[in-house]
Structures are given as structure tokens and as C-alpha cells.
Amino acid sequence: MVVRFSKALVAKVNQAGAALRRPEIFVFLPALTLAAFWLGGEKVLFLTALGAPLIFVALPGQRKSGAAAAMPDVLEGLALRGQIISMADAILRDSQRTGRSTACLVLQFDQADHVVEQHGRVAQTEVLIRSAERICGALRAGDIVARLEGGGFAVALAPARRFDVETVVQVAARLQAAIAAPISLNATNIYATCSVGLCLGDRAPTASGLGLLNAAQVAADEALRHGPSAIRAFSQDMARNRADRDALREELEVALDEGQIRPYFQPQTSTHTGEITGFEALARWHHPDKGLIPPLDFLPQIESAGLSERLGEVILYHALSALVRWDRAGLSVPTVAVNFSAQELRNPKLAEKLKWELDRFDLEPRRLSIEILENVVAETDNDVVVANIAALAKLGCGIDLDDFGTGHASITSIRRFTVRRIKIDRSFVTKLDEDREQQKMVAAILSMAERLGLETLAEGVETPGEHALLAQLGCGDVQGFGIARPMPIDDTMEWIARHRIKLGTMPKIGTRAR
Numbered sequence: 001m002v003v004r005f006s007k008a009l010v011a012k013v014n015q016a017g018a019a020l021r022r023p024e025i026f027v028f029l030p031a032l033t034l035a036a037f038w039l040g041g042e043k044v045l046f047l048t049a050l051g052a053p054l055i056f057v058a059l060p061g062q063r064k065s066g067a068a069a070a071m072p073d074v075l076e077g078l079a080l081r082g083q084i085i086s087m088a089d090a091i092l093r094d095s096q097r098t099g100r101s102t103a104c105l106v107l108q109f110d111q112a113d114h115v116v117e118q119h120g121r122v123a124q125t126e127v128l129i130r131s132a133e134r135i136c137g138a139l140r141a142g143d144i145v146a147r148l149e150g151g152g153f154a155v156a157l158a159p160a161r162r163f164d165v166e167t168v169v170q171v172a173a174r175l176q177a178a179i180a181a182p183i184s185l186n187a188t189n190i191y192a193t194c195s196v197g198l199c200l201g202d203r204a205p206t207a208s209g210l211g212l213l214n215a216a217q218v219a220a221d222e223a224l225r226h227g228p229s230a231i232r233a234f235s236q237d238m239a240r241n242r243a244d245r246d247a248l249r250e251e252l253e254v255a256l257d258e259g260q261i262r263p264y265f266q267p268q269t270s271t272h273t274g275e276i277t278g279f280e281a282l283a284r285w286h287h288p289d290k291g292l293i294p295p296l297d298f299l300p301q302i303e304s305a306g307l308s309e310r311l312g313e314v315i316l317y318h319a320l321s322a323l324v325r326w327d328r329a330g331l332s333v334p335t336v337a338v339n340f341s342a343q344e345l346r347n348p349k350l351a352e353k354l355k356w357e358l359d360r361f362d363l364e365p366r367r368l369s370i371e372i373l374e375n376v377v378a379e380t381d382n383d384v385v386v387a388n389i390a391a392l393a394k395l396g397c398g399i400d401l402d403d404f405g406t407g408h409a410s411i412t413s414i415r416r417f418t419v420r421r422i423k424i425d426r427s428f429v430t431k432l433d434e435d436r437e438q439q440k441m442v443a444a445i446l447s448m449a450e451r452l453g454l455e456t457l458a459e460g461v462e463t464p465g466e467h468a469l470l471a472q473l474g475c476g477d478v479q480g481f482g483i484a485r486p487m488p489i490d491d492t493m494e495w496i497a498r499h500r501i502k503l504g505t506m507p508k509i510g511t512r513a514r
Contacts, residue, residue, distance in 0.1 A: 078132060079146035081154070081213070087144055088156050088209030092201055100159035101201035103168045104212045106220035107135070107175060107194045108152045110228035113346075119190060124151070126185050127192050134178040139171075152220070154213060163200050165233050172196040172231045180229075195223035199234035218242050225304065249305040252298070256310055261285045261298075263318045264486035267495070268337070268457060268479045271471035274503050276496065278335035278369065280479065281319040282486045283311060308341040315339075316354075320361040320368070322489050331496050337369035337400060342376050346384050351391035365396030371423070373402050386416070393418035400457070404445070414452065422449055424475070426460025433465030439473070446474050 079087070084104075091102045109115075109131075115124050128151060135145055135153055142158030157163070157171070176196060182189040197219025204212040215234040221242065223232040232238070255261045263281035270277050285293040302311050319336045326333040344350060358365055370392050376385070393399050401414065404422040414422070424445055432438045442458075449456045458470050461480035470478055484495060 078153075079144055081146060081148060084144055084146035084154050084156050085209035085213055088201075088212050090209075091156070091159050092204075092207050092209065092212065095159075095201065098159065099161055101161075101163060102159055102212070103157045103163045103198060103200045104216040105155040105157075105168065105172055105175070105196055105198045106148070106152060106213070106216040107155070107179075107196050108150075108220050108224050110193045110195055110224065112151055115190065115192065119185070119188070123185055123190060127183055127190060130183050131179050131192065131194075134181070135175055138174050138178040154216065156209075156212075163202075165198075165200065168198045168200065169231055169233070172198055176229055176231075193228045195227040195230045195232075196220060197223050197232050197234065203234060205236070248301050249307070252302060252305060252307055253310075255285060255287070256307065256314055260287060261311065261314060263315050263322075264488060265322060265336075265492050266479060266486040267484050267492075267499070268477050269483055269499075271467070271475055271478055276333060276499065277477050278337055279322070279333060279492065280337040280371070280486075281315050281322070281339075283315055284486070303341070303343070306343070308343040309347065312338075312341060312344045316357060318489070320357060320363060322492070323363055323367060324361055325489065326492075326496075329493060331493070333496070335367050335369050335398065337371050339371045339373075339402065342373075342385070345372070345376065345388050347388070348384055350388045351395060354392065354397070355395060366398065369398040369400050369421075371400045371402045372417075374404050389417045393420075403459075411448075411452070414454070419454060421455035421457055421476075423479075424456065424458045426480070429458050429460045429466055429470070429480070430462075431466075433463070433469045439469070442470070442475075443473050450474065 088102055088104060091100070095101045109127075112124075115127055128147075132145070132147070132153065135155065139145065139155065140158060144156040144158075146154045146156075148154055155171075155175070157168070176194060179192055179194050182191055184190075197216050199212055199215035199219060201207075201212060204215045218238050219232045219234040222238050223230040226232070252261075261283055264284045265279040265281060267276055268278045268280060269275065283295055283299065285295075285298050287293050302308055316338050319338050323333065323336050347353070354368075355365075358368065370389075372389065389399060398420040399418055401417075401419045401422045403425045422445070424442060428438060428442050428445070430438075432442060446456055455477070456475045457477040457479060458466075458475045459479050461467050461470065461478045462482045464482065466480075467478055467482055487495060
């Protein structure tokens with residue numbers, strides 16, 4: 001049977017404590033104090049009267065507080081972090097004498113927040129209980145299971161003469177399979193998956209239980225980043241990479257706080273008139289030592305570090321500030337577009353927060369375009385995300401579906417989220433004037449948008465040929481290096497002035513052929 005940390009012994013101690021704490025015991029308290037007075041006088045009487053309540057409080061079996069009182073028996077019977085560390089310590093300490101070692105696995109649930117958001121806390125607890133039962137059922141006698149803070153589990157395997165990575169990976173896969181079976185709750189099947197990190201006793205950074213558990217945790221974090229259902233064995237590179245990520249997170253936090261990360265603005269223009277229809281705010285990092293860092297080199301780290309919402313706040317502030325600045329300069333910029341991440345869209349207070357920001361800058365909601373990636377719309381079944389997008393549209397903000405054509409959003413999804421405009425992904429625009437198949441694809445997208453009453457914008461326009469053909473096919477707006485590269489706010493003033501002059505001397509590119 002799997003070890004649940006001396007459960008039988010703990011139960012006996014608790015039973016004894018509970019018996020001594022029963023109310024009936026108070027019947028004997030007068031007799032006890034009288035005997036104390038006869039045998040030892042007033043001092044012993046005083047000590048007895050003072051000590052009895054203290055002993056009563058200290059005995060096991062006392063009322064549990066808060067979370068402990070609500071903790072189900074299955075989870076309560078598991079070891080805790082400190083206990084599994086002590087047990088692993090003992091095994092590793094005696095390994096040279098016994099020739100036996102151990103291995104540690106850490107299991108972390110993929111998308112744990114999803115269960116809470118979709119089914120609630122009760123369901124989350126039920127998933128933990130069932131998973132704990134299944135983990136225990138899939139292990140051998142002597143294996144130790146501990147629950148970790150945050151809802152994960154740790155497993156220390158019973159001592160054996162030889163452990164190799166392949167054997168422990170098989171154990172990890174067996175645990176994943178046990179957890180993956182559907183959990184039925186209130187006539188609904190909940191599917192949980194977990195990513196697993198593992199470390200062999202002789203490969204831990206230090207020959208200690210703490211070192212072994214920490215190494216397995218590092219591997220589990222790496223597995224979670226590559227999940228769902230990933231398995232990773234600890235290596236020294238992981239520890240260095242984690243240290244680098246932690247250092248990068250600190251550096252990113254400083255960059256956000258000190259204004260090193262701020263938006264560049266890329267114009268969007270009409271294919272019919274050439275007029276500016278808006279600017280998109282795109283994050284750029286001005287590193288004090290490395291100079292300008294491209295977004296692909298730091299945006300994934302922003303997301304993995306959990307800083308997407310903080311970045312969104314920074315970009316939104318600068319974007320709205322830019323609108324006010326253009327207005328004061330007498331420049332006609334109808335809208336500014338800001339990308340909203342899935343993390344931001346999960347904030348239940350998003351619409352309220354955005355309205356406050358717009359009121360703060362005295363701007364009408366219609367002047368802000370919310371760009372949402374197509375894969376977010378295509379894959380989300382999160383009620384909070386759905387409600388937020390609906391609330392933003394109701395507020396009056398434009399909803400732009402970004403990278404259209406890459407995320408497989410259905411027509412139902414487009415109507416469901418009150419999309420105002422679709423942004424055709426650059427992969428469909430590149431070589432559009434040379435590739436007949438590309439032309440058919442873009443023409444089909446534009447025809448669908450027209451029938452649905454949606455505006456259109458093509459991204460990644462780099463050549464006059466692409467620009468001209470998009471205009472002929474009926475695309476409303478264009479954006480890309482062929483129009484202008486993203487630029488700091490100060491440079492937009494001069495660019496807008498030059499663009500105005502150019503419009504006075506340029507013929508219109510053309511309109512859609514009928």
C-alpha cells in the first residue's frame with residue numbers, strides 16, 4: 001500500500017487526544033483539583049488549575065481551522081512537503097550503506113485555472129481528491145505521495161537498487177494515464193491532464209531530500225511550459241534556464257516600470273482614399289545596454305512570466321495618450337488599435353477598467369480598437385472572455401479579429417463576438433500579386449466579409465503590387481512596411497504631415513472591379 005505518512009499512528013494519537021477532550025472529562029476536574037490540594041497544597045492546586053486548560057488545548061483532536069477543517073480525508077491522509085523531504089533525506093543519507101536510492105516526481109495540472117473558471121472550486125477539489133486516489137492506486141507499496149501547495153502532487157519512489165530515467169518515465173506515464181480518465185461530476189465529465197517533472201536521486205544538484213524535490217519541481221515547471229501532458233527529466237541546463245528566466249522576469253518588470261517598454265505606432269490607411277484610418281500600438285523594448293529589442297525576442301517571455309496584463313496596461317496608457325496628443329496637434333487620427341492578450345481578457349473587471357481609462361483621457365470608446373487573436377476567439381469557451389468581448393463591443397469599442405485565417409474561427413464565432421473588422425494575416429498577403437492561389441484565398445475572405453458586413457484590413461503589405469491588388473479585390477484598409485514601419489510617437493507627427501502632402505499629389509490606387 002502507498003505510504004500516507006504513518007496514517008495509522010497519527011489516527012491513534014488523534015483518537016486518544018479526542019477521547020481526553022470529550023466534555024465528559026470535565027466531570028473529573030473538581031476531583032482532580034481537590035486531590036492536587038491534598039497532595040501538594042495551594043501551589044500544586046494553582047498549577048493544576050492553570051495547566052489543565054493548557055493541556056486540553058494542546059492535545060491532538062482539537063478543532064481544525066479554516067482550510068484544514070474543510071480538507072477531505074483523502075487529501076488529509078497524504079504527506080506534506082516537509083515530510084516527503086525528510087523521507088527522501090533518510091533514503092539518500094543511507095544510500096551508500098544500503099545501495100538503494102530513490103527518485104522524485106512532481107505532478108502539476110495543465111490549465112488548472114480552466115477547471116475553476118468552468119466548473120468552480122468544488123469541482124477543483126473533487127479533481128484533486130479523485131486524482132490523489134488514482135495516483136495512490138497506480139503506485140507500489142512503499143511509494144510516498146505528498147500534496148503540494150497550489151494543487152500539485154509529489155511522489156518519492158520506494159528505495160530500490162537501481163533507477164534509470166526510462167523506468168521513472170514509465171511511472172510518470174502511468175500516473176498521467178490514471179489521472180486522464182474522465183471524472184464525472186454533476187452529470188458532467190471533467191478531463192484533467194498533468195505534466196510531470198522527475199529527478200533521479202543520484203542526479204539531484206545536492207544529495208538531500210530538498211535538493212531532489214526542488215530539482216523535480218524545476219523539471220515539472222519545464223514540462224508545464226511545454227504541456228499539456230509533457231514529461232521532463234531534470235538536467236543542470238534546466239536549473240540554469242530557470243535562473244535565466246527568473247532574471248529575465250525581474251529585468252522585464254524593471255523595464256515595464258521604468259518605461260523601457262513602450263509602443264511604436266504603425267499607420268493603417270484606406271485603399272480607396274489613402275487617408276489614415278488609424279494606428280496600431282506595437283510593443284518595443286528599448287534596452288539600456290542592448291538597444292532596441294524586437295518583439296519576438298521578448299513577448300513570449302512576457303507571457304511566460306505572467307506579465308501580459310501589466311504590459312497591456314502600459315501599452316493602453318501610451319496609446320490613449322497618443323490619441324490625445326494627435327488631437328491637440330490638430331491631426332486626424334480616427335482610432336488607435338491595441339492588442340489584448342488572453343490573460344487580459346480573463347479579467348472580470350476588464351470592461352469597467354477600460355471605461356475608466358477612456359473617461360480619464362476624455363475619449364469616446366469608438367476611437368479604441370481592441371485587437372483579439374483569431375485563435376483566442378476560435379478556441380475559447382471561457383464565459384468570462386465571452387462576456388468581456390461582448391461588454392467591450394457594447395461599450396462602443398471596435399473589435400478587430402487579428403491574424404484572420406490562422407486560427408480557424410467559425411462564422412458563428414465571428415457573429416458571436418460582434419467582430420467589426422477582420423485583419424487578414426500577412427501569410428495570405430505575401431506575394432499576393434504573383435500567386436494566383438493566394439489571390440483566390442484572399443478574394444474568398446473578402447467576399448465572405450462583405451456578405452457579413454465586416455470591415456477588412458490586410459496586414460504585412462510590403463509592395464505596391466500587393467497594395468494595388470488588395471485595393472482591386474475590395475480590401476478596405478492596409479497596414480505594413482509598404483505603408484510605413486512602426487515608429488515612436490514623436491516620429492508620427494512628421495510622418496502624418498508628409499503623408500498629407502503625398503495624398504495631394506497621388507492618384508487613387510483604384511476600386512474593386514465590378
